[in-house]
Amino acid sequence: MKHITAEQFRAVLAALGEQGAEDVAWSESIAPPATAEDFAQEAIFVICNSGMKNTIAKMIFDRCMSALAAGTPVTDVFKHKGKAAAIEAIWADRDVLLSMYHACSTDALRLELLVALPWIGNITKFHLAKNFGVNVAKPDVHLQRLATREDCTAQALCERLATEVGLRAATVDVVLWRACANGVINSRTGEIAA
Structure with a gap:
C-alpha cells in the first residue's frame, strides 16, 4: 500500500x-481545557505517556494525580525525577499556564506555548495539542x-x-x-x- x-x-x-x-x-x-486542572491533567497525562505503553502510563498518571491531591511529592510514586519535577511544576503553575494558553490567538502560538512546557517536546506538543482540541496530527x-x-x-x-x-x-x-x-x-x- x-x-x-x-x-x-x-x-x-x-x-x-x-x-x-x-x-x-x-x-x-x-474542546479546549476549561479549567486549570483540566489543562494540567492533560499535560501530566502526556508526560506520563511519553515513551510508555498507554496501559502503564495510565497507572502512573493515576498515582501522580493521587499524590498531587494528597500534597505529597510526585517522586514518592514516580521515580523518573525529570518527569516528576515537570509534573509538579505544571501542577503548581496551572492557573497561569491556562491563562497563557487561552491568550494564544493561533494554533501555532498554542504549539509554541506547549513545547515550552517542561518535558513536552517537539513531538509530544502535538499529542497535547490534540488533547486540547487542536486539529493537528x-x-x-x-x-x-x-x-x-x-x-x-x-x-x-x-x-x-x-x-x-x-x-x-x-x-x-x-x-x-x-x-x-x-x-x-x-x-x-x-x-x-x-
Missing part, C-alpha cells in the same frame, strides 16, 4: 470496531512511516484523508495510530490486515 484511500480508511475504522468508534467520538468532540513513528510512504507529512496525510472521509485531521490521526498500534495496519510495510 502506497497511498491510503478513503475506502481503505473506512475499512480500517470498521476493523477497529467499538474502539475505533469510541476514538472517533472522543476526538470529534474534544502527531508525527509519531507510526504516522511518520505512513506519511513517508506517501511522500508527505503526517499532517498532510491526515488532512487529505480528513477531507475525503469527513472527519477532523486529528481524528484521522487517532484512527491511524490505533490501527497501527493494534496491528490493523503495519506501519513498516503499509499493509492492512485482512
Whole structure:
C-alpha cells in the first residue's frame, strides 16, 4: 500500500470496531481545557505517556494525580525525577499556564506555548495539542512511516484523508495510530490486515 484511500480508511475504522468508534467520538468532540486542572491533567497525562505503553502510563498518571491531591511529592510514586519535577511544576503553575494558553490567538502560538512546557517536546506538543482540541496530527513513528510512504507529512496525510472521509485531521490521526498500534495496519510495510 502506497497511498491510503478513503475506502481503505473506512475499512480500517470498521476493523477497529467499538474502539475505533469510541476514538472517533472522543476526538470529534474534544474542546479546549476549561479549567486549570483540566489543562494540567492533560499535560501530566502526556508526560506520563511519553515513551510508555498507554496501559502503564495510565497507572502512573493515576498515582501522580493521587499524590498531587494528597500534597505529597510526585517522586514518592514516580521515580523518573525529570518527569516528576515537570509534573509538579505544571501542577503548581496551572492557573497561569491556562491563562497563557487561552491568550494564544493561533494554533501555532498554542504549539509554541506547549513545547515550552517542561518535558513536552517537539513531538509530544502535538499529542497535547490534540488533547486540547487542536486539529493537528502527531508525527509519531507510526504516522511518520505512513506519511513517508506517501511522500508527505503526517499532517498532510491526515488532512487529505480528513477531507475525503469527513472527519477532523486529528481524528484521522487517532484512527491511524490505533490501527497501527493494534496491528490493523503495519506501519513498516503499509499493509492492512485482512
